Amino acid sequence: MNILGITHPISWNNAACLLIDGELVSMVEEERLNRIKHSPRMPAKLAMEYCLNNSNLSLNDIDYIAIGFDKASNVAFKNLGVDNILSDLNQAANWLIEGKKYEKILPFENYPADRVFFINHHLAHAASSFFVSGFQEANIISLDGSGGSESGILATGKDSQIDILHRFPNKESWGLIYELITEKLGFRRHSGEGKVMGLAPYGKPDPNGLPFVKWDKPIPYIDSKLRKEYMDSLPTRLKNEPLLDFHKNLAATLQDTLERAAIRMAEYLYSVNASNNLCLAGGSALNCSMNGKLANLPFVKNIFIQPASHDSGTALGAALMVYAKKTNKNLNFVMKHAYWGPESNDDQIEVALEKYSAKLNYYKSQNITLDTAVELSNGKIIGWFQGRSEIGPRALGNRSILANPSIASMKDKVNNQVKHREPWRPFAPSILEEEKGRYFKEQKNSPFMILAFDTLPETRDEIIAAVHIDGTARPQTVNKLTNPIYWNLIREFQKISGIPAVLNTSFNVDSQPIVNTPEEAIETFLNCGIEVLSIGNFIAKKLDE
Template identity: 35%
Template sequence: MIVLGISCYYHDGSAAIIRDGEIVAAAQEERFDREKYSPAFPIQAINFCLQQAGVTIYDVDEVAFYEKMYLKFERTIISHLIGWPFTFRNFLDTMPLWLKDRLAVSFAVEDELSFKKPVRYIKHHLSHAASAFLVSPFEEAAIMTVDGVGEYACATWGSGHGTRIDIRQEMHYPHSLGLLYSIFTAFLGFRVFTGEGKVMALAEFGEPDYLDKFRQIIDLRPDGSFRLDTRYFSFNKGETMHNKRFEELFGPPRPPGPDFTDRHYAIAASLQRMTEEIVLTMARHVHEQTGLNKLCLAGGVSLNVTANSRIREEGPFDDLFIQPAAGDAGAALGAASYVYHALSGRPRGPVMHSAALGPEYKDRAIEVLLRNSGARYRRLERDELLAETARRIADNQVVGWFQGRSEFGPRALGNRSILANPANPDMKDHLNRVVKHREPFRPFGASVLRERVGDYFEFDGDSPFMLLVARIRPDKLGSIPAVTHVNHTSRIQTVTPEHNGIYYDLIAEYYRQTGMPMVLNTSFNKKEPIVNTPDEALACFNDSGMDCLVMNQFLVERNDR
């Protein structure tokens, strides 16, 4: 059986394909159309998935869509009616999108793909739940999904057993942690979708002095559910989702730009602390109600690495599995998984140990590109390539690293990465200023050998998708400044030979040369989606401050040096 999963029309349009229980491919449309968080119908991602599976659309048994659009439309209409006439302008802006695309998914699938069978529509948060549980290593587990909003639900919890998922409680719009985080992201002068991670980084520079004000607008219950005081918000009523009463409480919004005050830091810190308090309270309640010791997480809020880590460290669960594409991209995989396993009753397939589900490119195609572009390059044998790359990182060169299949989800995990020396105290500022061209307060993560993670971090476990942070051991503070955030933590990826292949071997070689069992790892991009193809990698390399580029077996030097 072959099932194609699709998500689109809001953000993170994606496709995933499951064949005979195995996740054959999954990719975001942004990697192909080069629009960050592209909401488009993911025709290019779909074509890639079909090609990777070696099938045509006529071989596909089921197409699964990640939410029930008519139910979502019902909620949209009701919320506009409740706020009428103040929602009139927003109504006029959104209705064309509904009539053109969102209510016509089945027609789009038929027109774009020539797929004639009925589309299977899976509830939004059920797709999230399936994306985490059905690909996890757990036979049974508690499940939490938290994001902006699906049809009505903004957060759910339940349990999974075998191929069955039971959603036991939902929290409905507008009482949404994801929306709250986005409202404050915009209030603090960042763009929604691209700015939430910046707010999370900014939070560590302040103290949560505004927590009492947050408690004025959020009524948190003992089970982790909460209600927003809607008098402070203007849902569907204007250009912003906060109002004058909100500004009387928190002050004026920060205009976009480089300047921050203590108030901005404190608001970010309070928001982050409130987020952690909510999800931790929810996790404790879920454990109490289910009696299960494993937890699966999905939904956009599950990309909040600090909140995830507090659940891991302070929560009652023995183990976590977090879907690497926890946002709406992963819901395409969840919808496909739910149809394949839960609805069709087929046994679960291999565990999702790796997010390397995108395209890969052969040496011949890369060499043709390099030759035709006039690049300076050498082809090296594997051991020589690893030794040379490790040496360059140790010499404080910034290395573009392009290997194997691209990653599914927002994290670069050693296939489309920029690598650097974590021990260099100047490297963080150099990367932010010269290579990535981004805000100076933003930290970088570390990829560390799994067997050596305890040497530097107060952490013992797996973090294969860089969705957890770890506190740096007191005796190691100062030794890895390029990956140390202001609160003495680092976002970490644990790397193993079984699941990371040549990337593990590179870090192992770096450890052999330097005694340092990790490298700094950041995504291979510059204000654009992560590079997908060799052409994009070469263009990004030439337009940045990277010192060299490694693509498969080829080491590329800069032409301007």
């Protein structure tokens, strides 16, 4: 059975994936192919074409198409309520108009309508995590800005079934308050939320939290009228204005409020379903600090967040939902890695390098991991391009910029000379899975760089450039079986330096999608402070260095 999963074009991050007999074989985000950051409000046409071409299929070979958003008419109906009839009617009408507009640009015009399934957005989010977690049962939290008919759900999963226990209406959206305050702090909504998370440890949270959040019920909730009044009272920082203590404290209060609310949600779920497994999904699940707090709860033994937990992941979740419904089978697929996108072989890479021979020297390495490890140990910043590209916003060792994490000044060097971004934003360490206990008391694996943990003071200096101001880090634990070349690179670096970790950040500069092709990798290398490019089995250096 071939199922094509695709995001609804109304989404803020668009993608497509392909399931064959319940197994994921391809997935890529539209931004990697059209080079438009996030590709908001766009059909995932190129992503769909890649998934089909990669398996030598056409749309005629697809049994079902699954879309990670409900039909416009259903979304509109579910926005109708009794509390504020005029407001609800207006919201329903807007969803109907917008939904219909974007349904018209879905990229499979002549495909039979009876084989196209629209899946509730947050059910798709939940499925994208639970169905690939390897858990037979779990509690599930899905939160984002809005999913059409609701902005989040609390649910339980068992085998091939997901049951919703609580829905968060759009007016009580937890993701929306993060978006709104991100904008007030002078950053772009749907993009700058990670900056706010990184800024939060520099401030002090108000112990009372945000004034419009109510805590008198088992599940905290948002008073939308008070939220509007509060947001209207906040000044908006202009981009060229300095970040003051007020801004840092606001970020800290926002982050603290979200973390406390999420903990209460997890506690509620555990009170009604005593599962030690927790799955997270939705854009809010990219919040590493919140995820780390949830992972450390005493009743959470296992936690799973798939790497594309934002809107892109609904393509996967929708496909999984359709597979479960059509087969009534438990899914056996477990997402152990994130490498589902395009790749280039050495012949293609060498052709690309030759195009730039006037600007660089290159040679074919006999041992790419050793040669790169030597450059890392010498303090060089590396562009690392290997294998299939990752899904999600975080590079996980295939489209990465790497550096020696023990050099304290490396954080500022990479931020200023390579990424061209704010100096307070942190990087992450990629650590051999076997060595995670060397740096963290918490022993959970984190293959997707999506959990933040406290570092151990006695070894912190070994990875100091990848440790945040509050002593936390968001590690990627690297498994030898799922990414052998990256594991071997870190192992070779350990042999030289004694450190089983490297600093890792995504292979892009600020506001650019992560590189996808060899040409994009070379262009980025030539136009920023990356000093060595390790691409396939080739090593390249600029002629002027």
